[in-house]
Amino acid sequence: MPVFQLHNGVSFMHEVKEFASDLSLYGIPYQECEHWLEVGDCESRNNFVLYISVLSQQAQSLLHQVLPLLKEYAVSYRLLKNDRLVDQSNGLTLGIKDAGKVIVIYPCHAKQARQLARELEKVTGAFQGITPYDSLRIGKVLYTALDTGISYHIPAAYRNKRRKGIIGKYYIPVKLLRFNPKGDIYLGVNIKQFAFSHCIIKQARAASYIDRYGRESVHKLFWQKSVLEAIQHELPVPQVIDFCSKGEDHYLVTSYINGQVLPEQLRDVYQTRIWRELGVMDKARILSYFLQITETIARLHELGYLHRDIQINNFIIREDKVYLLDFELAYYMPAGTPDPPFGYGTMVFMSPQQRQSEQPRVEDDIYSLGVVLAFMILNPADQESFSGNIYNALVNAGLEAVLLEVVINCLDPDPVNRPSLSSIITLLKTGDIPEKIELV
Incomplete structure (x- = not known):
């Protein structure tokens, strides 16, 4: 496989x-x-x-x-x-x-x-x-x-066929959560040992995609399973339940995290306001999410992995705890695998080096974190409207200078100039952030 x-x-x-x-x-x-x-x-x-x-x-x-x-x-x-x-x-x-x-x-x-x-x-x-x-x-x-x-x-x-019946031996898809040309994502029910618990069923559709090295969607899905199994006891991520097939399609079954994706959570906090109009507690809540995200990525790097698709829809908030999703593009640094890395990511969140298919490096994830922080501050209606002069938009939103500097440094075109994750974490925990924002 x-x-x-x-x-x-x-x-x-x-x-x-x-x-x-x-x-x-x-x-x-x-x-x-x-x-x-x-x-x-x-x-x-x-x-x-x-x-x-x-x-x-x-x-x-x-x-x-x-x-x-x-x-x-x-x-x-x-x-x-x-x-x-x-x-x-x-x-x-x-x-x-x-x-x-x-x-x-x-x-x-x-x-x-x-x-x-x-x-x-x-x-x-x-x-x-x-x-x-x-x-x-x-x-x-x-x-x-x-x-x-x-x-x-x-x-x-x-002709389009409606998918029916059980996936593998125990998993029943009950709701399509997201269409994807390479394989859909379903909310399912796990009936193994009469558990009747919710699960996530992620599909690798047969013959849906082949990269120039002969790797198909199933290879990326199996790689995600391997990464999750290696880190699932160390990080807040979905737990692997099963990997199975039906017909020519393959499926990764993971635990269901009942929460909100990050953009939905942000909309609940902001409502109709912008950053400068938020109270100290709301700002602290948003920054606490970003701190958790940064600490999770730092721990992921300690375990030897780069994520390579850090973007706002790959975080779920449940009871103010942040969970990290989607490891199909992950890269294991000690072994240099996959070789070559699985390609691309989410365009607006990718570093210039990743867009050019350069060798993966820690600084790629740091660049993506800077884009995520900018998104969390600007709270745009959608990714399509998250473009243009981000610097001016952040200034107009009233972002404090110390946080603006974090975004600017993370987005530096030269990877050497991007800050370390430890320095970002230290700043968020102990830095002199204006208005005395204290992280919850």
Whole structure:
């Protein structure tokens, strides 16, 4: 099962394949727009959109099958600029809503959409891709938006099936908590020995993702199980219950932590206020969460692990205790495993070095902690609005100078200049924070 050691220190950087050259090869004019190459008028939207999903290692081959057909139909479309962006999209780094949408096609009308879908299915049947968010599968790697009003012929193999029955021998999924193209997360009931207790069932969907080293979603899920088993008696994390399979899919079953994710907890504290309007006790409560987070990461590092996906949705608060989740991207420093590390993370929380797939280091987690602290102070409505000039936003929110310095230093582009976790912990515990904020 495990595929944790592949190259023994050999660089895992690869030459990026730019897709502009493929468009030029077929004489197709295009414009660049952020991380897209756009052909035709991609601003006029309609209800007939089609998506093509493909793995990064197959993307260029798929283009040579698809581009002549799209040129013949004279439709507008956009595609990701290169295979690195395809990797990032499939890895959810560009956001779950855009994951897997490597090519987005805008047919002019319903009849053209049906005709083009039939032709595309003929030339894309040999490829693989992940399942895009909020979409209907109508071919091997072909999808459309939900509720288009168009009746497509969908082969039986691609029709959506409701998952029923028991996972493994004892686990019944009762509620979908989060859709993920690579595998969903369910709230379940554990009926082993008539316990009837809640559990979390995390899926690795078969053939949903393959990285350029041949590792699939199941390998990341099994790695998470291994990490949790190594640290679960040392840190506030979910406890491993089981690892099992059903059909070709695999599942990690862990204990259920009945609490609120960090953003929900913050909204309860802030209500309609901003940082400068909070009382001392509310500020102390928020900083106590951040102190717990920092101490947990420090202990994780002492155990030899980097987390590499420290972001606000990976913390659950239960009775003011912070629990850390999601260890699929973790890296074990003493053994250098996985080698190469599993890729990417959550874009806005990643250090510049992690975005460039450099060798993992402690300072990557410290950078992410700085972003988490900024988020906790600004309390944005969502991650999409958490962008722009964070420094000015923190100043406008009334953040005390000593805490502002922590954020600035954590986000220093040069890892050498980032503070140690011990210095952050000391500051939070004993530092002269203005307004005499005392941690609870």
